[in-house]
Amino acid sequence: MSIMKQTKFYILTIVSILMGFSVLAIDFPPWDVPEAEAAKENPLPMEMKYISEGAALYNTQCVACHGVNADGMGAIPAANLSTDAFREQSDGSIFHKLVVGRGTMPSFKALGDESLWKLVLYLRSLGEDLEEVVKKKASVLLSTKVEGDQKMLVAQFFELQENGKESPVANAKAGLYVKRYFGNLPLSKESLFTDEEGKISLPFPTDIPGDNEENLTVLAQLEDFAFENVQASAVLPWGTLLPEDSFTKQWDNTRALWRGNTHVPYWMLGMYLGIAGGVMLGILYVLLLVRKIKLAGKNA
Ligand code: HEC
Structure with missing residues (x-):
């Protein structure tokens, strides 16, 4: 292996390891909750009705950061809410964290206590605990x-x-x-x-x-x-029947990315021609230089 190749190989390896870590190592410092808050009990029972209302809230308020699987893999890195470690804390602790927020995690106090308790129920229902909850047929x-x-x-x-x-x-x-x-x-x-x-x-x-x-x-x-x-x-049998050639008629003037070669949007065509033209000119320029060098060599 040449030195160049070796260096490249090492750099690539280090970069991939770092990238792997940046995904895995989204870890937040411990979040202490006052004892009195942690001891609060959920006034709502673990009933499907409340869980599903909690799920609906989660899907509008939390999913962007915490992700569809509550694993913290949303668009904004957030805490993983699907681990056993997470579920080991009391209902009161989770509730408190929703009320006060921290860092990028906003305070959800404005949703009102009842909604927050429903969210707590929903988060509890995730993972292992879900098996206890039987879905209705x-x-x-x-x-x-x-x-x-x-x-x-x-x-x-x-x-x-x-x-x-x-x-x-x-x-x-x-x-x-x-x-x-x-x-x-x-x-x-x-x-x-x-x-x-x-x-x-x-x-x-x-x-x-x-x-x-x-x-x-x-x-x-x-x-x-x-x-x-x-x-x-x-x-x-409720679709309007399309006449044979209506597909082409309907679409003739529409240019869109998915329309294939004959109907690409103009901006894309322009960009393509620009890039292709640029590359051609570049090649031409290099060929001219090569010719120049050759001629210079001959004359020398
Ligand atoms: C803007 C992004 C964002 C939104 C929206 C968001 N969170 Fe968070 N959440 C975070 C981040 C970041 C953390 C980690 C905060 C920290 O520990 O400093 C966090 C932490 C948490 C924690 C504490 C985790 C633990 O380990 O105890 C809970 C519980 C939580 N979020 C629930 C929710 C719920 C429920 C919602 C919706 C009502 C929500 N979050 C909405 C970003 C968000």
Whole structure:
């Protein structure tokens, strides 16, 4: 191995080790909590209702820093909330930390005590403790109806009780989608919640293109933390049929990154030509220099 190669190898190794450490070693100094605060007890019981409200709060307020898995791997480095060590502290300690905050961790006092206790329940429910929490079973019935000119999509969710009976899942979050090649397209921009009968009905938009037989696949799913994931999908003949050449027509004037070679955006084309041209000129320049050197050599 030449010296150059060896040095390169060492530098690369050191850099990768340092990079590895910078990810792993996000460690925060111990955070002491006054005894009286640590001894506070959670006034709320470990019930699914509160846990799922805590989860909803977590997903809006905390996920950016603490990450979807609560491992502290969000956009801003934060404490890992999914370790055993974390769960060993009392409810009161966690509560206190949420109230006062420290460093980049803001104070969440403004959310109010009850919300903070729900967050504590949710954090407790993560990891090992989650096994104690049994998710409820549910089923979903997808149907359609036509009201005047308007086609309606109706999803109704039922909870399967232990005695085998069914009851409607009221006030639960659920989603209605149209299946696309690249994932599911939500049929509503706002979050949907079931009514007292466990139902969600949505007017179906008339302008969603279907496949070549006007068919669309719709999907309904329950998205409530307290329930196991349930989905139902159905193929409906509700897509507007696209005429043979409408794909090209519809898109002809639109330039976008994903449109392939013939429809790249102008800025991208310009950038590409600029870079490619620059490289060509560079090569040309080098060739000219080489020629000059050769000529100089001959003349000498
Ligand atoms: C802006 C980023 C940010 C947000 C938002 C944030 N945190 Fe933190 N969190 C941190 C950082 C950074 C720490 C480590 C602070 C320290 O120890 O100095 C931390 C620490 C904590 C701790 C203490 C960890 C321990 O080891 O005891 C808890 C509990 C916590 N966060 C919960 C939450 C909850 C719940 C929310 C949402 C309501 C939230 N955090 C929102 C950045 C954030």
